[in-house]
Amino acid sequence: MIACQAVVLTMSAAASAAGAQEPSARQPAPLELKQPASARPWHRYKVDSQGSAWPQTEWRNFNNLANLNVSAPPHGAPGFHLPIQGDAERGRALAYDRSRGGSCVVCHIMGKTTPAQPGNVGPDLSTIGATRDDQFLFNYVYDPRIYNANSIMPPWGAYQVYRLDEVRDIVAFLKTLKEPYAIADKNENPNTRAAPVDSRDSLDPTENPAIFGLDLGREVFKRNGANGKSCASCHAAPETAFKTWAARMPRYEPRLRHVLGIEEFITRHARATTGDNLLMQSNENTGLSIYLHNLANGAPISPDLVSGGAQAALKNGQELMKHKIGQLNMACVDCHTRERHANKWVRGQYLVESKGTTAHFPTWRTSRGDIWDIRKRFQWCNVSVRADELPPDAREYGDIELALAALNRGEKIKSPGIRH
Secondary structure, three states: OOOOOOOOOOOOOHHHHOOOOOOOOOOOOOOOOOOOOOOOOOOOOOEOOOOOEOOOOOOOOOOEOOEOOOOOOOOOOOOOOOOOOOOHHHHHHHHOOOOOOOOHHHOOOOHHHOOOOOOOOOOOOOOHHHHOOHHHHHHHHHOHHHOOOOOOOOOOOOOOOOOHHHHHHHHHHHOOOOOOOOOOOOOOOOOOOOOOOOOOOOOOOOOOOOHHHHHHHHHHHHOOOOOOOOHHHHOOOHHHHOOOHHHHOOEEEOOOOEEEOHHHHHHHHHHHOOOOOOOOOOHHHHHHHHHHHHHOOOOEOOOOOOOHHHHHHHHHHHHHOOOOEOOOOEOHHHHHOOOOOOOOEEOOEEOOOOOOOOOOOOEEEOOOOEEEOHHHHHHHHHHHOOOOOOOOOOHHHHHHHHHHHHHOOOOEOOOOEEEO
16 A cells, blocks of 8 residues: 655555555655535534543634634734732632633742742743833733833733733732742752653553554554555565655655645555545544554654745745644744743643654554544644644644654664653
8 A cells, every 4th residue: 555665655665565566766655636625614613532621612713724814913902000900819820720821820929929930931020010010011911012012921911811801800910019038949940950751661551551542553554445455465574664654754746736744645655555444533444544653663763855846835834834824823933933931831741842852653642532634733833822733634734744844864763652
């Protein structure tokens, strides 16, 4: 079923070993080109394998990666009277409420009443009431873009996460924060908390449930499809044919005029060869993706970045990673570049740099109890910042996947992975 490791995905020499006719050099692999590679109409996942629901809210009034011109540009705060009058106790409850945008403690230490595991993406606010006036506090909570267009802090009031009276209450609480506060416990203090180190063996089936996906992928590779053929019909020696193939993906596919990842390739190549319809993010598609990645374990990531189509896609992916999206108004680079906020804590989760984030996919997500391919990770990031996600075969996701592959060149594949 799957073509081999040349950049244009030619059939491998293993086809001859299986008795198939050897194609001409650099012959493109058969692909179905007309249908979507994922379910249509697209519907967000309602539950994962643990029964945990994905948020089902739609955020059509805010930017997503396919429509970057929905959200209003920065604008001034509404008129208000000074000094700000509000209920400080209600403001404290709002600031600590994890159901309302994650709570202020995701990014800030906020004095002696700070809940457990605060983050440090934002500054310590323990003395903010003694150093800033009411107007600054109101403006910054309502819409920090008034002062900093690139702020990672959401425009809480402007994007209607909090009502005006709630913004006033939060400001009233901030005005009470006037005394320095030091968190003595080094594991509680985000400035001294050690970065997480995962020592689990991702290839040990007792540690990583994604190994069951690997087993499924092996079976799908051998199984005859609707046309009576299997992947093994053309590729009798997959250990040789695919030793580095996954490391060369994703790639720009001129016939589709977009970047093709392994999971979309599986769908389109299977339709054209075995006759099976292995939709992206189905169990069989994900299992086969794990198997093909696993065959390339140890190979350094080395995608094509020089062809014309690849260059344009790479540039677009890099630009998309800079765009603010969603009701929380965040971009990929806000969380995953050292220049912004990577290597810091958001509550109890550690933000990592983009380098080192792709070689382990597909991966077992312990926090969701599920195996995710890289496109599902993109979707979850979108939903986390309250932006409508795209179907997994979206052009935008392909461009971002290529941009991440470029950042991760030389990283060695180790799949399936395991991450929190």
